[in-house]
Every structure is written in C-alpha cells, then in structure tokens.
Amino acid sequence: MFNFFSNSVTTTSNQAEVGYHWSKIITLARQHRREIIWANGIALVATVISVPIPLLMPLLVDEVLLNKPATLVNTVYYLFPQSWQGPILVITAITVFTIVLRLLSLGLGVWQTKQFTVVSKNVIYQIRQHLIQRLQRVSMAEYETLGSGQVISHLVTDLDTIDQFIGATLSRFLIAVLSLLGIAAALLWMHWQLALIIILINPLVIYLTTVLGRNVKELKKAENAAYSQFQQTLTETLEAIQQIRAYNREQYYLGRVIDSANAIKNHAIAYTWKSDAANRLSFSVFLFGVEIFRALSMMMVAFSDLSIGEMLAVFSYLWVMMAPLQEVITIQYSYHSAKAALQRINQLFTLAEEPVYPHLQNPFQHHSTVAIRLENICFSYNKTDWILDQVSLDIPAGETVALVGASGGGKTTLVQILLGLYVPNAGTIYFNGVPIHQIGMEVVREHVITVLQQPAMFNDSLRMNLTLGRDLPDAQLWQALDIAQLTDTVMTMSEGLDTVLGQRGVRLSGGQRQRVAVARMILANPQVVILDEATSALDT
Structure with a gap:
C-alpha cells in the first residue's frame, strides 16, 4: 500500500499550534493595553488612598486622648474656625475623612475589577473562538473518540476556571501586593526596627503556605477530571434517552451517571476539606505571627520611643494586612486550578487534523453531475x-449505484471517506478524473451531499433545519418540501416554516425527519447524492 498524502497534501502542523501557555495568554492580554494601564493606575491610586486609613484613628489616641497635638490636630485646626476647635471637631473630622477615603477606595476597587474583567473576558473569548475554529479542522475519527462531553468540558468549565483566575484573582492580587508594599512603607516610617521584623517573617509564612498548596493541586486535578467524565456520561445518556427508555435500560444508564456524580462528590469532598484545612493552617500560621508582632509592639512601647497610638496603628496594620496577605496566599490555589485547566485545554491541540487540500481544480463547476472513481482505497481505525x-x-456521471452488503461491511465508512470525514490510509478518490487532493474538502462537501438514516436535527426552526444558515427564499423552501412530500405536514404547523422542531427534531416522526433531510439535500443542489438508508422510516 502507498500513502498518497506524502507529496500532495498540505496539513496544518500540530507543532505550529502547541497550545496555550501563560506567555501566550499574556501576549493576548497585551492587546488590551489601555484597560491594563487603567487597571494598574487605578490600583496604585486605590493603594495610596487606602494605606493611610489604619493610621489615622490610632494616632488620635496620642494627639487627642493623650493630649499630644501634632500633625492631625494642627491640620484640622488650620482648616476650621477657632470657635469650632476641640476634641470633638478633630475626632469628627478624621472620622468623616476616613469614611470618604474608604468610599473612594471601594469605588476604585470596583473600577479596577471592571478593567481586568474586560481584559479577561476578551482573552477567554479569543481562546474559545480559536478552539472552536480548530475543532472545525480536527479529524472526525479523533473527535468521535474524544466525545462531545469532553469538548464541552474544555470549552466551558476549563475556560471559566482560567477566566476566574485572570479576571478576579489577578485583579485582587495586584491590589494585595500594592497594599502590602504600602503597609510595609507605613510601618517603616513609624518604627523601622519593628517593620523589618514583620517584613522578614512574612515571606516565611507565604513559603509555608505554598508548600501546603502544592499538595492540594493534585486533588483539584482529580476533581476536574471527574467533572469531565460526568459531563461525557451525562451527554451520551441524554442524547440516547429515547432509545434507552424504549429498551427499559434507564436504571442502568442513569445509574452510570449517578456513579459519575458520586465520583465528583468524593473528589470534591477530598479537595474541599483538604484545601480548607490548608487555608486554615496557612491563616493560623499568619495569626501566630500577628500575636508575636503584637507582643513585640508592646515591648517597643515599653523599651523604645514607639507611642501607644503608633502601637495601635501597628495593630490596625496587622489586621488590615490579613486580607491582602490571604489573597497572596490563596492565589496559588487559583493558579494551580487554572494551570490544570490549561493543560486539559491543550489536549485539543494533540488531536490529529484532517488534511487541507489546495483548491487547484473544481470538477463540479458547470456540471450537473460528475463521475466518481475510487482507486485502491484502504482504511482501518487501528x-x-x-x-x-x-x-x-468506477461510477460514470449520472449513474445510480446501490451498495449492498452485510452490516459492518464498510458501506457507511465508504460514505464518510467520499465526504472526506475519514481519511483513507491509502488510495485516491477522483471526481471527474480530478484527485480529491487537488479539489479541497470544502468544495467536495459543497457538491456531494449525503442523507443519513438518522439525520441531524437542531433545536431550531424548520427553516433553519432546511437551510442550515443559508439565505434562501421561502418559495424555494416550499418547493423542496413539496418534492419531499412534506408540504401538507408543514401547513398544519401553527408557525409554519418558523416552527421550532425541538431537541433532535422531537416534534417530528422518524419518517418526517427523513423527509426534512431529503428537502435539505434538494436545497443544497448537489452534483452527487449519497443515500445511506435515508428512506428506511418512510411508508411511501
């Protein structure tokens, strides 16, 4: 046997599309420089506004309660008349100022999240669009092996995981990092010795939690795999539910779905409580550090120039530090989930693609029908x-040929090969003497139409099921329906051509679905028609 693809086929190289990695996603994100610049600028302003807030109220302890006027009291007295001056004015003014700063910080945080959301949604849309376009080129044999459930899982669940990481987690992470830097600067300004101790110990806390996070990522990977299997099993069962019910096998097949759901439950339980335990342990480690810092602060009051108000400010900063530090700690879990989702998405890039033939000749042009010749065709799945x-x-133009044989003899496989859905391992197909690798798959499928025993029906209008998205006049549709002997049936439908047929054409009988497929074929105006038991459900 010989492989006729070696010299005459242009293929899309899988090596050229190695999938997605973080550097590629960053490149996609850079297409939205304006939003990224705005997001970073907003985050910086929000940090500048929010960092001084924990410092204001505690300093009032020194300046007002302990009667040691300084910057805050002098500033308030400078802005208001002398008759208003007093402790009540200072406390009220600083309280109102603090609330205003918090509201500004809140608004800027929402604005920054919006900018990151715009970037993430656009990036995910581009990835999803690319993956859908690639599915158009994936070999049917590969696609059928993978299954629609797996594909849906990749395009929905996995991309949503990455979306959450890019849009929500990274936006909070940026604010968290800037907040920690601002807090560190404020602590250094107040008491550099105490600040250095806090700054040096925090990386140790983050490292310990990172070690815990590595053990959790495998659990998340197993949970996502269970979800993927559940979607696959559920999709297959629901698609065949009518036949399953007819054979009274609902209990068995729905039991398989329940077993898959049970696997999700078990993996989810393991991931949830163990990741929660890791989070709690991580937070506890941080709290241990907070208690140590508090004790050190009190010692600094006793043995250095740290005031009581500054000590309370340190306490406030330690409390405020919990949220951004927790964001830094938990981002590893989001990262591991997104990384695992990215790896699963990249499985789509390992699927073999169907060959891409150049459009060198069009044997169908100016011909009402064409001849077909198969030469030494060989095909095997394994x-x-x-x-x-x-x-x-060898089938001359205009001839009608019937292929008769036992089930499993390869009749349907031969049809798939003629349409280019399966690629033969060897041999050549000719249309009017032109080899298929000089025609192009798109041209062949535009002019060679098959009508199957179980035609595909979409949960859409009859019009859409006939035209498959083509813009055709109603008169042409009615003519095709008349030839397919379906006019009377459609006339009885309340919405006529706009009647929605339901999932897999459930509102039609088996024979009516086959007649719709015949009308669809007529509208395509093909040069070659292949009927694969297309009239098995028709009475006449």
Missing part, C-alpha cells in the same frame, strides 16, 4: 483490521 482493503470503484 492500522490492523482493515475495514476497506484495496477497494476500487
């Missing part, structure tokens, strides 16, 4: 058991 072995066939 390269061992040959479904088709050296099959040759």
Whole structure:
C-alpha cells in the first residue's frame, strides 16, 4: 500500500499550534493595553488612598486622648474656625475623612475589577473562538473518540476556571501586593526596627503556605477530571434517552451517571476539606505571627520611643494586612486550578487534523453531475483490521449505484471517506478524473451531499433545519418540501416554516425527519447524492 498524502497534501502542523501557555495568554492580554494601564493606575491610586486609613484613628489616641497635638490636630485646626476647635471637631473630622477615603477606595476597587474583567473576558473569548475554529479542522475519527462531553468540558468549565483566575484573582492580587508594599512603607516610617521584623517573617509564612498548596493541586486535578467524565456520561445518556427508555435500560444508564456524580462528590469532598484545612493552617500560621508582632509592639512601647497610638496603628496594620496577605496566599490555589485547566485545554491541540487540500481544480463547476472513481482505497481505525482493503470503484456521471452488503461491511465508512470525514490510509478518490487532493474538502462537501438514516436535527426552526444558515427564499423552501412530500405536514404547523422542531427534531416522526433531510439535500443542489438508508422510516 502507498500513502498518497506524502507529496500532495498540505496539513496544518500540530507543532505550529502547541497550545496555550501563560506567555501566550499574556501576549493576548497585551492587546488590551489601555484597560491594563487603567487597571494598574487605578490600583496604585486605590493603594495610596487606602494605606493611610489604619493610621489615622490610632494616632488620635496620642494627639487627642493623650493630649499630644501634632500633625492631625494642627491640620484640622488650620482648616476650621477657632470657635469650632476641640476634641470633638478633630475626632469628627478624621472620622468623616476616613469614611470618604474608604468610599473612594471601594469605588476604585470596583473600577479596577471592571478593567481586568474586560481584559479577561476578551482573552477567554479569543481562546474559545480559536478552539472552536480548530475543532472545525480536527479529524472526525479523533473527535468521535474524544466525545462531545469532553469538548464541552474544555470549552466551558476549563475556560471559566482560567477566566476566574485572570479576571478576579489577578485583579485582587495586584491590589494585595500594592497594599502590602504600602503597609510595609507605613510601618517603616513609624518604627523601622519593628517593620523589618514583620517584613522578614512574612515571606516565611507565604513559603509555608505554598508548600501546603502544592499538595492540594493534585486533588483539584482529580476533581476536574471527574467533572469531565460526568459531563461525557451525562451527554451520551441524554442524547440516547429515547432509545434507552424504549429498551427499559434507564436504571442502568442513569445509574452510570449517578456513579459519575458520586465520583465528583468524593473528589470534591477530598479537595474541599483538604484545601480548607490548608487555608486554615496557612491563616493560623499568619495569626501566630500577628500575636508575636503584637507582643513585640508592646515591648517597643515599653523599651523604645514607639507611642501607644503608633502601637495601635501597628495593630490596625496587622489586621488590615490579613486580607491582602490571604489573597497572596490563596492565589496559588487559583493558579494551580487554572494551570490544570490549561493543560486539559491543550489536549485539543494533540488531536490529529484532517488534511487541507489546495483548491487547484473544481470538477463540479458547470456540471450537473460528475463521475466518481475510487482507486485502491484502504482504511482501518487501528492500522490492523482493515475495514476497506484495496477497494476500487468506477461510477460514470449520472449513474445510480446501490451498495449492498452485510452490516459492518464498510458501506457507511465508504460514505464518510467520499465526504472526506475519514481519511483513507491509502488510495485516491477522483471526481471527474480530478484527485480529491487537488479539489479541497470544502468544495467536495459543497457538491456531494449525503442523507443519513438518522439525520441531524437542531433545536431550531424548520427553516433553519432546511437551510442550515443559508439565505434562501421561502418559495424555494416550499418547493423542496413539496418534492419531499412534506408540504401538507408543514401547513398544519401553527408557525409554519418558523416552527421550532425541538431537541433532535422531537416534534417530528422518524419518517418526517427523513423527509426534512431529503428537502435539505434538494436545497443544497448537489452534483452527487449519497443515500445511506435515508428512506428506511418512510411508508411511501
């Protein structure tokens, strides 16, 4: 046997599309420089506004309660008349000022999140669009092996995980890092010795929690795999529920779905409580540090120039530090989840693609029908058991040929090969003497139409099921329905051509679905028609 693809086929290289990695996602994000610049600028302003807040109220202890007027009291007295001056004015003014700063910080935080959301949604849309476009080129044999449930899981669940990481987690992470830097600067300004102790111990806390996070990521990976399997099993069961019910096998197949749901439950339980335990332990380690810092602060009051108000400010900063530090700690869990989702998405790039043939000749042009010639066609799913072995066939233009044989003899496989849905391992297909690798798959599928025993029906209008998105006049649709002997049926429908057929055409009988498929074929105006038991459900 020979492989005719070696010299005449242009393929899209899988090596050229190695999938997505973080540097590639960053490149996509850079297309939205304006939003990123705004987000970073807003985060910086929000940090400048929010960092002084914990310092204001505690300093009032020194300046007002302990009667040691300084910057805060002098500033308030400078802004207000002398008759208003007193402790009540200072406390009220600083309280109002603090509330205003918090409101500004809140508004800027929402604005910054919006900017990151715009970036993340656009990046995820580009990735999703790319993956959908790539599915258009994936070999049908590969796609059928993977299953629709797996594909749905990648395009929905996994991309949502990455979306959450880019849009929500990173926006909070930026604010958290800037807040920690601002807090560190404020602590250094108040008492550099105490600040150095706090700054040096915090990285140790983050390192310990990172070690815990590494043990959790495998649990999340197992949970996501269980979700993917559940979606696959559920999709297959729901698609075949009518036949399953007809065979009274609902209990078995729905039991398989329940088993998959149980696997999700078990993996989710393990991930949830262990990740929660890791989070709690991480937070406890931080709290241990807070208590040590508090004790050190009190010692600094006793043995250095740290005032009581500054000590309370340190306490406030330690409390405020919890939220941004927790964001820094928990980002590792979001990162591990997003990384695992990215790896699963990249599985789509390992699927073999169907060959891409150049459009060198169009044997269908200016012909009402064409001749077909198969030359030594060989096909096998596993390269061992040959479904088709050296099959040759010559069909003149305008001829009607019936292929008869036992089930499993390769009739449907031959149809898939003629349409280019399956690629033969060897041999060549000719239309009007032109080899298929000089025609192009798109041209072949535009002019060679098959009508199957179980035609695909969409949960859409009859019009859409007939045209498949083409813009055709109603008169042409009615003519095709008349030829398919379906006019009377459609006339009885309340919405006529706009009647929604339901999931898989449930509102139609088996015979009516086949007639719709015949009308669809007529509207395509093909040069070659292949009927694969297309009239098995028709009475006449």
